Amino acid sequence: MLTRSALIYLSRKEGLKDFAARFSLFKKLTTRFIAGESIDEAVAAIREVNAHGCSASFDHLNESVGSTAETEAEVREYLDVLRRIDETGINSNVSIKLTQFGLEIDPELAYRNARRVVEDAARRGNFVRVDMEGSNVTQATIDAFKRLRAEFGLNDVGIVLQSYLYRTMDDARDLLKIPARIRLCKGAYNEPPEVAYPNKKDVDDNYIRVMKLLLSSGIYHGIATHDPRMIDATLEFAKRERVSKGAFEFQMLYGIRRDLQEQLARDGYGMRVYVPYGKHWYPYFMRRLAERPANIWFVLKNLWK
Numbered sequence: 001m002l003t004r005s006a007l008i009y010l011s012r013k014e015g016l017k018d019f020a021a022r023f024s025l026f027k028k029l030t031t032r033f034i035a036g037e038s039i040d041e042a043v044a045a046i047r048e049v050n051a052h053g054c055s056a057s058f059d060h061l062n063e064s065v066g067s068t069a070e071t072e073a074e075v076r077e078y079l080d081v082l083r084r085i086d087e088t089g090i091n092s093n094v095s096i097k098l099t100q101f102g103l104e105i106d107p108e109l110a111y112r113n114a115r116r117v118v119e120d121a122a123r124r125g126n127f128v129r130v131d132m133e134g135s136n137v138t139q140a141t142i143d144a145f146k147r148l149r150a151e152f153g154l155n156d157v158g159i160v161l162q163s164y165l166y167r168t169m170d171d172a173r174d175l176l177k178i179p180a181r182i183r184l185c186k187g188a189y190n191e192p193p194e195v196a197y198p199n200k201k202d203v204d205d206n207y208i209r210v211m212k213l214l215l216s217s218g219i220y221h222g223i224a225t226h227d228p229r230m231i232d233a234t235l236e237f238a239k240r241e242r243v244s245k246g247a248f249e250f251q252m253l254y255g256i257r258r259d260l261q262e263q264l265a266r267d268g269y270g271m272r273v274y275v276p277y278g279k280h281w282y283p284y285f286m287r288r289l290a291e292r293p294a295n296i297w298f299v300l301k302n303l304w305k
């Protein structure tokens with residue numbers, strides 16, 4: 001737990017990236033989790049993901065953007081991505097973070113920026129997933145999402161909920177009334193016990209409770225996890241309640257449990273792989289290390305080989 005907190009703390013020290021990136025080997029190791037720095041590299045990675053029977057979601061890595069000009073560049077990047085998806089015919093939607101679009105500068109700016117991307121996706125028959133970030137922006141993210149959802153359709157824009165937050169069951173019930181498409185994950189940030197379950201068992205139990213609510217809703221949701229226990233619980237519940245294979249999808253991160261991704265796709269389940277790319281890979285990479293300290297040894301071993 002200490003290692004996890006330390007790594008999440010380091011993930012916010014973007015300056016360390018420049019130090020780490022000097023080691024070309026370190027950079028090479030990041031390719032396990034990151035598809036590259038350009039759209040072209042991400043398209044190539046998605047083609048491969050598609051060839052294994054999985055769909056994808058583009059994620060342009062950049063969080064907590066600090067200027068309006070930078071948010072404009074993010075919008076343009078996503079409009080480019082949506083155009084490239086159409087041109088190449090790859091099977092992919094997009095995931096956005098509202099801090100990337102200026103949520104911490106001005107919520108109205110983030111909403112307007114996100115709206116431009118959702119409008120373009122809707123026009124193209126594609127879909128935008130609004131990722132969930134730290135608990136300091138949970139309410140602002142839900143508020144902006146609700147505005148987007150009021151203007152666009154169920155199949156144009158969706159949101160993410162994190163089972164480590166106490167509030168998540170209430171949020172799920174509230175969002176299902178709209179209704180909304182939800183991606184359920186455990187949550188990747190350092191949260192205090194005032195807002196999030198400190199124990200993994202409680203996070204997992206809540207994940208299963210919310211998963212059951214989502215699967216019973218008749219709406220197409222994303223079950224995002226690499227945890228075989230969460231996956232088995234989902235498969236069992238779906239079988240018992242006769243929820244068809246096409247009524248929901250599993251989602252996993254690029255480079256994590258590829259074996260399981262391909263197995264579920266072979267078994268006829270929807271499997272979407274979240275494909276991150278871009279120059280600002282450092283915080284994302286560190287959060288992946290935090291989730292599984294075994295990966296630190298993998299990185300260190302290879303650095304000194």
Ligand SMILES: Cc1cc2nc3c(=O)[nH]c(=O)nc-3n(C[C@H](O)[C@H](O)[C@H](O)COP(=O)(O)OP(=O)(O)OC[C@H]3O[C@@H](n4cnc5c(N)ncnc54)[C@H](O)[C@@H]3O)c2cc1C
Pocket residue numbers: 130131132133160162185186187188189224225226227228230251252253256257273274288289291292295
């Ligand atoms: C598609 C997708 C989208 C996501 N979007 C968000 C989001 O918007 N907001 C947010 O806060 N979080 C997001 N996450 C991250 C998520 O919250 C978790 O931090 C992450 O998925 C790890 O939790 P887990 O469910 O895999 O289970 P864990 O309890 O972390 O792990 C269970 C098991 O999964 C395997 N595993 C997990 N991580 C790794 C790894 N790095 N390398 C190798 N094996 C691993 C191991 O076998 C491990 O024992 C997303 C995750 C996915 C899959």
